[in-house]
Amino acid sequence: MLYELTGPRALTFREAAAAIAEARGVALDYVEVPLDAYAAEMRAHDVPAEMIDLVVYLFGTVLDGRNAMTADGVEQALGRKGTDFRTYAARVAAESGWG
Numbered sequence: 001m002l003y004e005l006t007g008p009r010a011l012t013f014r015e016a017a018a019a020i021a022e023a024r025g026v027a028l029d030y031v032e033v034p035l036d037a038y039a040a041e042m043r044a045h046d047v048p049a050e051m052i053d054l055v056v057y058l059f060g061t062v063l064d065g066r067n068a069m070t071a072d073g074v075e076q077a078l079g080r081k082g083t084d085f086r087t088y089a090a091r092v093a094a095e096s097g098w099g
Contacts, residue, residue, distance in 0.1 A: 003073030
């Protein structure tokens with residue numbers, strides 16, 4: 001059986017960064033980097049072309065909106081609702097996970 005695992009709500013990378021910043025009590029800026037600029041930077045650091053192609057494909061798929069939904073896989077697999085990312089971030093920060 002295949003379970004799609006998500007939290008109870010979809011969020012952007014900006015929202016995830018804000019949740020981590022809040023949990024840690026620090027300022028954290030999210031800067032969106034255009035995919036073509038990211039690929040150019042990887043080329044400049046001699047990342048193999050097939051790796052660049054894979055990263056461009058994966059991030060293109062993630063960032064185009066087609067994955068902006070939630071699923072109930074956590075509940076199916078574990079019998080409980082998924083944890084909200086803000087709750088998760090607060091727990092990890094309290095355990096010094098991002099120290």
